[in-house]
Amino acid sequence: DQQVKQNSPSLSVQEGRISILNCDYTNSMFDYFLWYKKYPAEGPTFLISISSIKDKNEDGRFTVFLNKSAKHLSLHIVPSQPGDSAVYFCAASALSGNTGKLIFGQGTTLQVKP
């Protein structure tokens, strides 16, 4: 049972344009969501997070949107840069009574073309 899904295995965008990565979840107990970026042979690097009490969080070129009713979140990267090319994972966690373990999606490979 895949509780966190990233249905697009890959995405290709032109440098300077917007990249939109999507993530869906099924467990209504999830109340904290994170995006990680991963380069080959490295561990995932934390990018940005959002609590379920918010619907938007912004950090520089990165914005995460949360639609709780649709159980959907998205990561927007504007403008996209070639250095953003990596695998992006969304992850979810449940605050209450939880150890903080993260449930990850399968990842989306983003390629930003110069």
Added chain:
Amino acid sequence: GAGVSQSPRYKVAKRGQDVALRCDPISGHVSLFWYQQALGQGPEFLTYFQNEAQLDKSGLPSDRFFAERPEGSVSTLKIQRTQQEDSAVYLCASSLFIHEQYFGPGTRLTVT
């Protein structure tokens, strides 16, 4: 460096061998997590420590997997009698606040 470190970075084991994977978390981080990442998949939770206490081991796939963190700092993930399906990248993460976990580079285990 100040990040999470893991050793070895690569490990090749023959089926049936025991392996031990080490994680050095960020200094002062109370929480430590182990994840297993199969090729083309996202990381999957294995186990969680708060200081030296193992509070959640629900993700360990079998009793061949064992983790410890005896002094609340360095952690070791041990896999006994390795099988081919154990081949994966094993990631360690630590955190000060419960949710924002910082990952090490991982250990790639190949069982032949």
